[in-house]
Amino acid sequence: xxxxxxxxxxxxxxxxxxxxxxxxxxxxxxxxxxxxxxxxxxxxxxxxxxxxxxxxxxxxxxxxxxxxxxxxxxxxxxxxxxxxxxxxxxxxxxxxxxxxxxxxxxxxxxxxxxxxxxxxxxxxxxxxxxxxxxxxxxxxxxxxxxxxxxxxxxxxxxxxxxxxxxxxxxxxxxxxxxxxxxxxxxxxxxxxxxxxxx
Amino acid sequence: xxxxxxxxxxxxxxxxxxxxxxxxxxxxxxxxxxxxxxxxxxxxxxxxxxxxxxxxxxxxxxxxxxxxxxxxxxxxxxxxxxxxxxxxxxxxxxxxxxxxxxxxxxxxxxxxxxxxxxxxxxxxxxxxxxxxxxxxxxxxxxxxxxxxxxxxxxxxxxxxxxxxxxxxxxxxxxxxxxxxxxxxxxxxxxxxxxxxxxxxxxxxxxxxxxxxxxxxxxxxxxxxxxxxxxxxxxxxxxxxxxxxxxxxxxxxxxxxxxxxxxxxxxxxxxxxxxxxxxxxxxxxxxxxxxxxxxxxxxxxxxxxxxxxxxxxxxxxxxxxxxxxxxxxxxxxxxxxxxxxxxxxxxxxxxxxxxxxxxxxxxxxxxxxxxxxxxxxxxxxxxxxxxxxxxxxxxxxxxxxxxxxxxxxxxxxxxxxxxxxxxxxxxxxxxxxxxxxxxxxxxxxxxxxxxxxxxxxxxxxxxxxxxxxxxxxxxxxxxxxxxxxxxxxxxxxxxxxxxxxxxxxxxxxxxxxxxxxxxxxxxxxxxxxxxxxxxxxxxxxxxxxxxxxxxxxxxxxxxxxxxxxxxxxxxxxxxxxxxxxxxxxxxxxxxxxxxxxxxxxxxxxxxxxxxxxxxxxxxxxx
Numbered sequence: 001x002x003x004x005x006x007x008x009x010x011x012x013x014x015x016x017x018x019x020x021x022x023x024x025x026x027x028x029x030x031x032x033x034x035x036x037x038x039x040x041x042x043x044x045x046x047x048x049x050x051x052x053x054x055x056x057x058x059x060x061x062x063x064x065x066x067x068x069x070x071x072x073x074x075x076x077x078x079x080x081x082x083x084x085x086x087x088x089x090x091x092x093x094x095x096x097x098x099x100x101x102x103x104x105x106x107x108x109x110x111x112x113x114x115x116x117x118x119x120x121x122x123x124x125x126x127x128x129x130x131x132x133x134x135x136x137x138x139x140x141x142x143x144x145x146x147x148x149x150x151x152x153x154x155x156x157x158x159x160x161x162x163x164x165x166x167x168x169x170x171x172x173x174x175x176x177x178x179x180x181x182x183x184x185x186x187x188x189x190x191x192x193x194x195x196x197x198x
Numbered sequence: 199x200x201x202x203x204x205x206x207x208x209x210x211x212x213x214x215x216x217x218x219x220x221x222x223x224x225x226x227x228x229x230x231x232x233x234x235x236x237x238x239x240x241x242x243x244x245x246x247x248x249x250x251x252x253x254x255x256x257x258x259x260x261x262x263x264x265x266x267x268x269x270x271x272x273x274x275x276x277x278x279x280x281x282x283x284x285x286x287x288x289x290x291x292x293x294x295x296x297x298x299x300x301x302x303x304x305x306x307x308x309x310x311x312x313x314x315x316x317x318x319x320x321x322x323x324x325x326x327x328x329x330x331x332x333x334x335x336x337x338x339x340x341x342x343x344x345x346x347x348x349x350x351x352x353x354x355x356x357x358x359x360x361x362x363x364x365x366x367x368x369x370x371x372x373x374x375x376x377x378x379x380x381x382x383x384x385x386x387x388x389x390x391x392x393x394x395x396x397x398x399x400x401x402x403x404x405x406x407x408x409x410x411x412x413x414x415x416x417x418x419x420x421x422x423x424x425x426x427x428x429x430x431x432x433x434x435x436x437x438x439x440x441x442x443x444x445x446x447x448x449x450x451x452x453x454x455x456x457x458x459x460x461x462x463x464x465x466x467x468x469x470x471x472x473x474x475x476x477x478x479x480x481x482x483x484x485x486x487x488x489x490x491x492x493x494x495x496x497x498x499x500x501x502x503x504x505x506x507x508x509x510x511x512x513x514x515x516x517x518x519x520x521x522x523x524x525x526x527x528x529x530x531x532x533x534x535x536x537x538x539x540x541x542x543x544x545x546x547x548x549x550x551x552x553x554x555x556x557x558x559x560x561x562x563x564x565x566x567x568x569x570x571x572x573x574x575x576x577x578x579x580x581x582x583x584x585x586x587x588x589x590x591x592x593x594x595x596x597x598x599x600x601x602x603x604x605x606x607x608x609x610x611x612x613x614x615x616x617x618x619x620x621x622x623x624x625x626x627x628x629x630x631x632x633x634x635x636x637x638x639x640x641x642x643x644x645x646x647x648x649x650x651x652x653x654x655x656x657x658x659x660x661x662x663x664x665x666x667x668x669x670x671x672x673x674x675x676x677x678x679x680x681x682x683x684x685x686x687x688x689x690x691x692x693x694x695x696x697x698x699x700x701x702x703x704x705x706x707x708x709x710x711x712x713x714x715x716x717x718x719x720x721x722x723x724x725x726x727x728x729x730x731x732x733x734x735x736x737x738x739x740x741x742x743x744x745x746x747x748x749x750x751x752x753x754x755x756x757x758x759x760x761x762x763x764x765x766x767x768x769x770x771x772x773x774x775x776x777x778x779x780x781x782x783x784x785x786x787x788x789x790x791x792x793x794x795x796x797x798x799x800x801x802x803x804x805x806x807x808x809x810x811x812x813x814x815x816x817x818x819x
């Protein structure tokens with residue numbers, strides 16, 4: 001608007017064309033400079049804001065992740081032979097931003113000995129629906145979530161109908177020197193696929 | 199004065215501003231139905247003022263958030279009032295929002311040319327709800343923590359960018375310091391900033407179009423000042439009075455500090471989000487898609503329908519449709535909220551299902567879910583009280599946070615450890631979990647005179663509370679059962695009572711401290727009775743008798759005795775080869791990592807069994 005009025009005032013001619021060009025350049029320059037000064041602090045802010053998205057080495061390779069770690073959880077003797085699961089805290093160094101807490105709980109798992117074998121099953125106690133902790137109901141022989149009533153069989157399989165999109169998250173285990181080791185991981189909830197949190 | 203005003207007006211134009219602010223034209227006169235917007239502005243100002251003062255005392259980090267809120271609530275002068283106002287005004291705001299929206303929609307105030315302002319209002323509503331959601335986490339108590347876990351996990355369901363979005367909001371994959379710093383920045387910076395910005399626009403546009411009077415000829419026109427302002431102020435006063443009443447009556451509650459390692463079975467969102475929580479239950483069995491539809495798509499569509507109201511309203515029946523839609527939505531929210539409340543409270547409202555009911559019937563399951571929730575809520579309340587006692591005892595909170603106090607507290611940890619490790623065989627009145635048929639003695643009051651008197655009672659010794667379900671029962675020829683049943687009836691009851699008191703005194707229980715002191719002479723005689731009555735034929739007691747056949751009675755049920763017994767019941771000092779199925783929980787003192795129970799857990803469990811925990815002075819027995 002402004003420029004067309006200017007040009008009519010001045011009338012056609014070289015001088016007017018020059019002014020128009022200058023006006024155009026000024027506007028471009030103003031926008032560029034203005035954006036630049038506004039963007040630099042914003043960009044610095046966003047850069048830091050997006051820090052959580054930075055992909056850390058898989059499996060806690062940078063040594064500062066709470067998951068993707070093989071943790072000794074319990075002696076094998078702590079599991080009853082009849083296959084009834086027990087809840088265990090996964091104790092390891094816990095990281096929270098700038099803090100390292102030696103030997104704290106980084107998660108909760110259920111361990112059970114598969115009856116008639118030496119195999120140990122481990123389940124992350126986090127409900128795959130929306131992340132509350134399931135508890136094992138011994139009288140019913142199943143895990144139940146207190147939030148939206150998801151239920152799972154003793155081997156972690158969903159009991160239908162259930163709001164949970166998948167079975168309880170099973171974790172890899174290893175029995176070594178009479179101790180149960182668990183590869184501890186958390187998974188994103190609400191998805192049909194088990195996607196580990198990193 | 200006038201000269202000063204003139205001077206100021208000349209330079210600022212303040213008179214015109216004031217005039218246009220105060221003498222807004224109101225066709226049809228001042229009305230009560232116009233007050234909702236003003237009460238909302240008032241509520242927001244209250245939040246701003248109380249929020250800034252709370253800010254001065256709040257410290258967002260995993261180790262200080264709960265602690266600083268505790269300090270505001272319980273230690274700072276007037277802190278309960280400040281926090282109470284902020285807490286309940288936030289809830290009042292949600293109610294006022296609903297009224298304001300209803301008034302605008304029913305009056306058709308969204309119609310041209312006020313469409314943009316309607317949209318701004320809906321955006322403001324989102325911001326207010328965002329403030330509620332972020333504020334709920336900040337005290338970092340169990341309920342805020344777990345509810346926020348659910349809310350942020352819902353965010354992860356957003357297609358494509360869900361997990362990234364969740365990480366950005368949570369400040370990483372885990373909930374911790376950065377969840378708090380981010381939520382706090384949103385709650386105290388970004389969202390209020392946006393709210394102020396949109397509110398300015400909302401009010402400016404409101405002023406531009408003037409008030410929407412559904413009935414402009416009902417009374418003579420008036421101006422904002424003083425008629426409408428009076429009505430608005432009275433309405434604000436009423437809001438404040440109600441909020442103050444609730445603050446004084448209920449007070450803002452603060453649960454126990456967030457514990458990511460302990461399940462919280464009473465996690466629920468704030469009441470005005472309960473309908474969403476309940477709505478999700480309708481999508482049972484829908485899998486990821488159902489979840490996405492219930493948690494994201496439907497709420498989004500509902501919002502879209504609200505945003506479309508000004509355009510829908512242009513159709514012939516559009517306005518009626520809009521009013522109908524809003525009323526249906528509110529009714530739906532009401533029904534879902536009631537359903538959620540009923541589902542949680544049915545155990546106390548509807549009573550127990552008949553004992554003949556099928557264990558797998560929905561009714562029994564619902565009853566169990568409800569009683570589980572109520573139990574969890576009760577425990578949460580007890581824990582919230584307990585942490586205050588522990589802080590008092592500790593004369594403050596350690597640098598590691600209030601959670602460390604709870605983690606070191608036998609009264610808190612004992613029942614959990616018992617439920618995890620002992621309740622599959624033993625009973626205990628104070629342990630929340632009961633797992634079917636007990637196969638070992640009831641440990642309620644273990645070592646007390648009452649407990650030992652029951653043990654030596656011929657009627658009880660072979661019952662379910664003592665040896666009845668063990669391999670030492672009468673059926674299996676248990677020697678103790680046989681001894682009690684055959685010998686006890688022949689003994690002098692007074693002698694037995696002395697022996698019971700003496701044996702119980704070995705435990706040195708806090709609960710019997712005074713009694714043991716008074717009965718010192720009787721206990722002394724009882725010690726002799728233990729030897730005379732024949733106990734030492736099988737048991738060792740103070741240098742007499744031998745180990746290997748039955749548990750040592752020296753220091754029976756004392757702290758040291760129990761630590762040893764639980765560590766390794768098959769030790770010759772306890773049951774030796776006669777041990778019945780009880781596992782050794784800490785058989786290797788030199789290698790604690792190979793034990794089932796850590797030394798600390800073992801001590802917590804023993805102290806709890808013996809009733810040794812801090813009691814505030816007024817509750818001291």
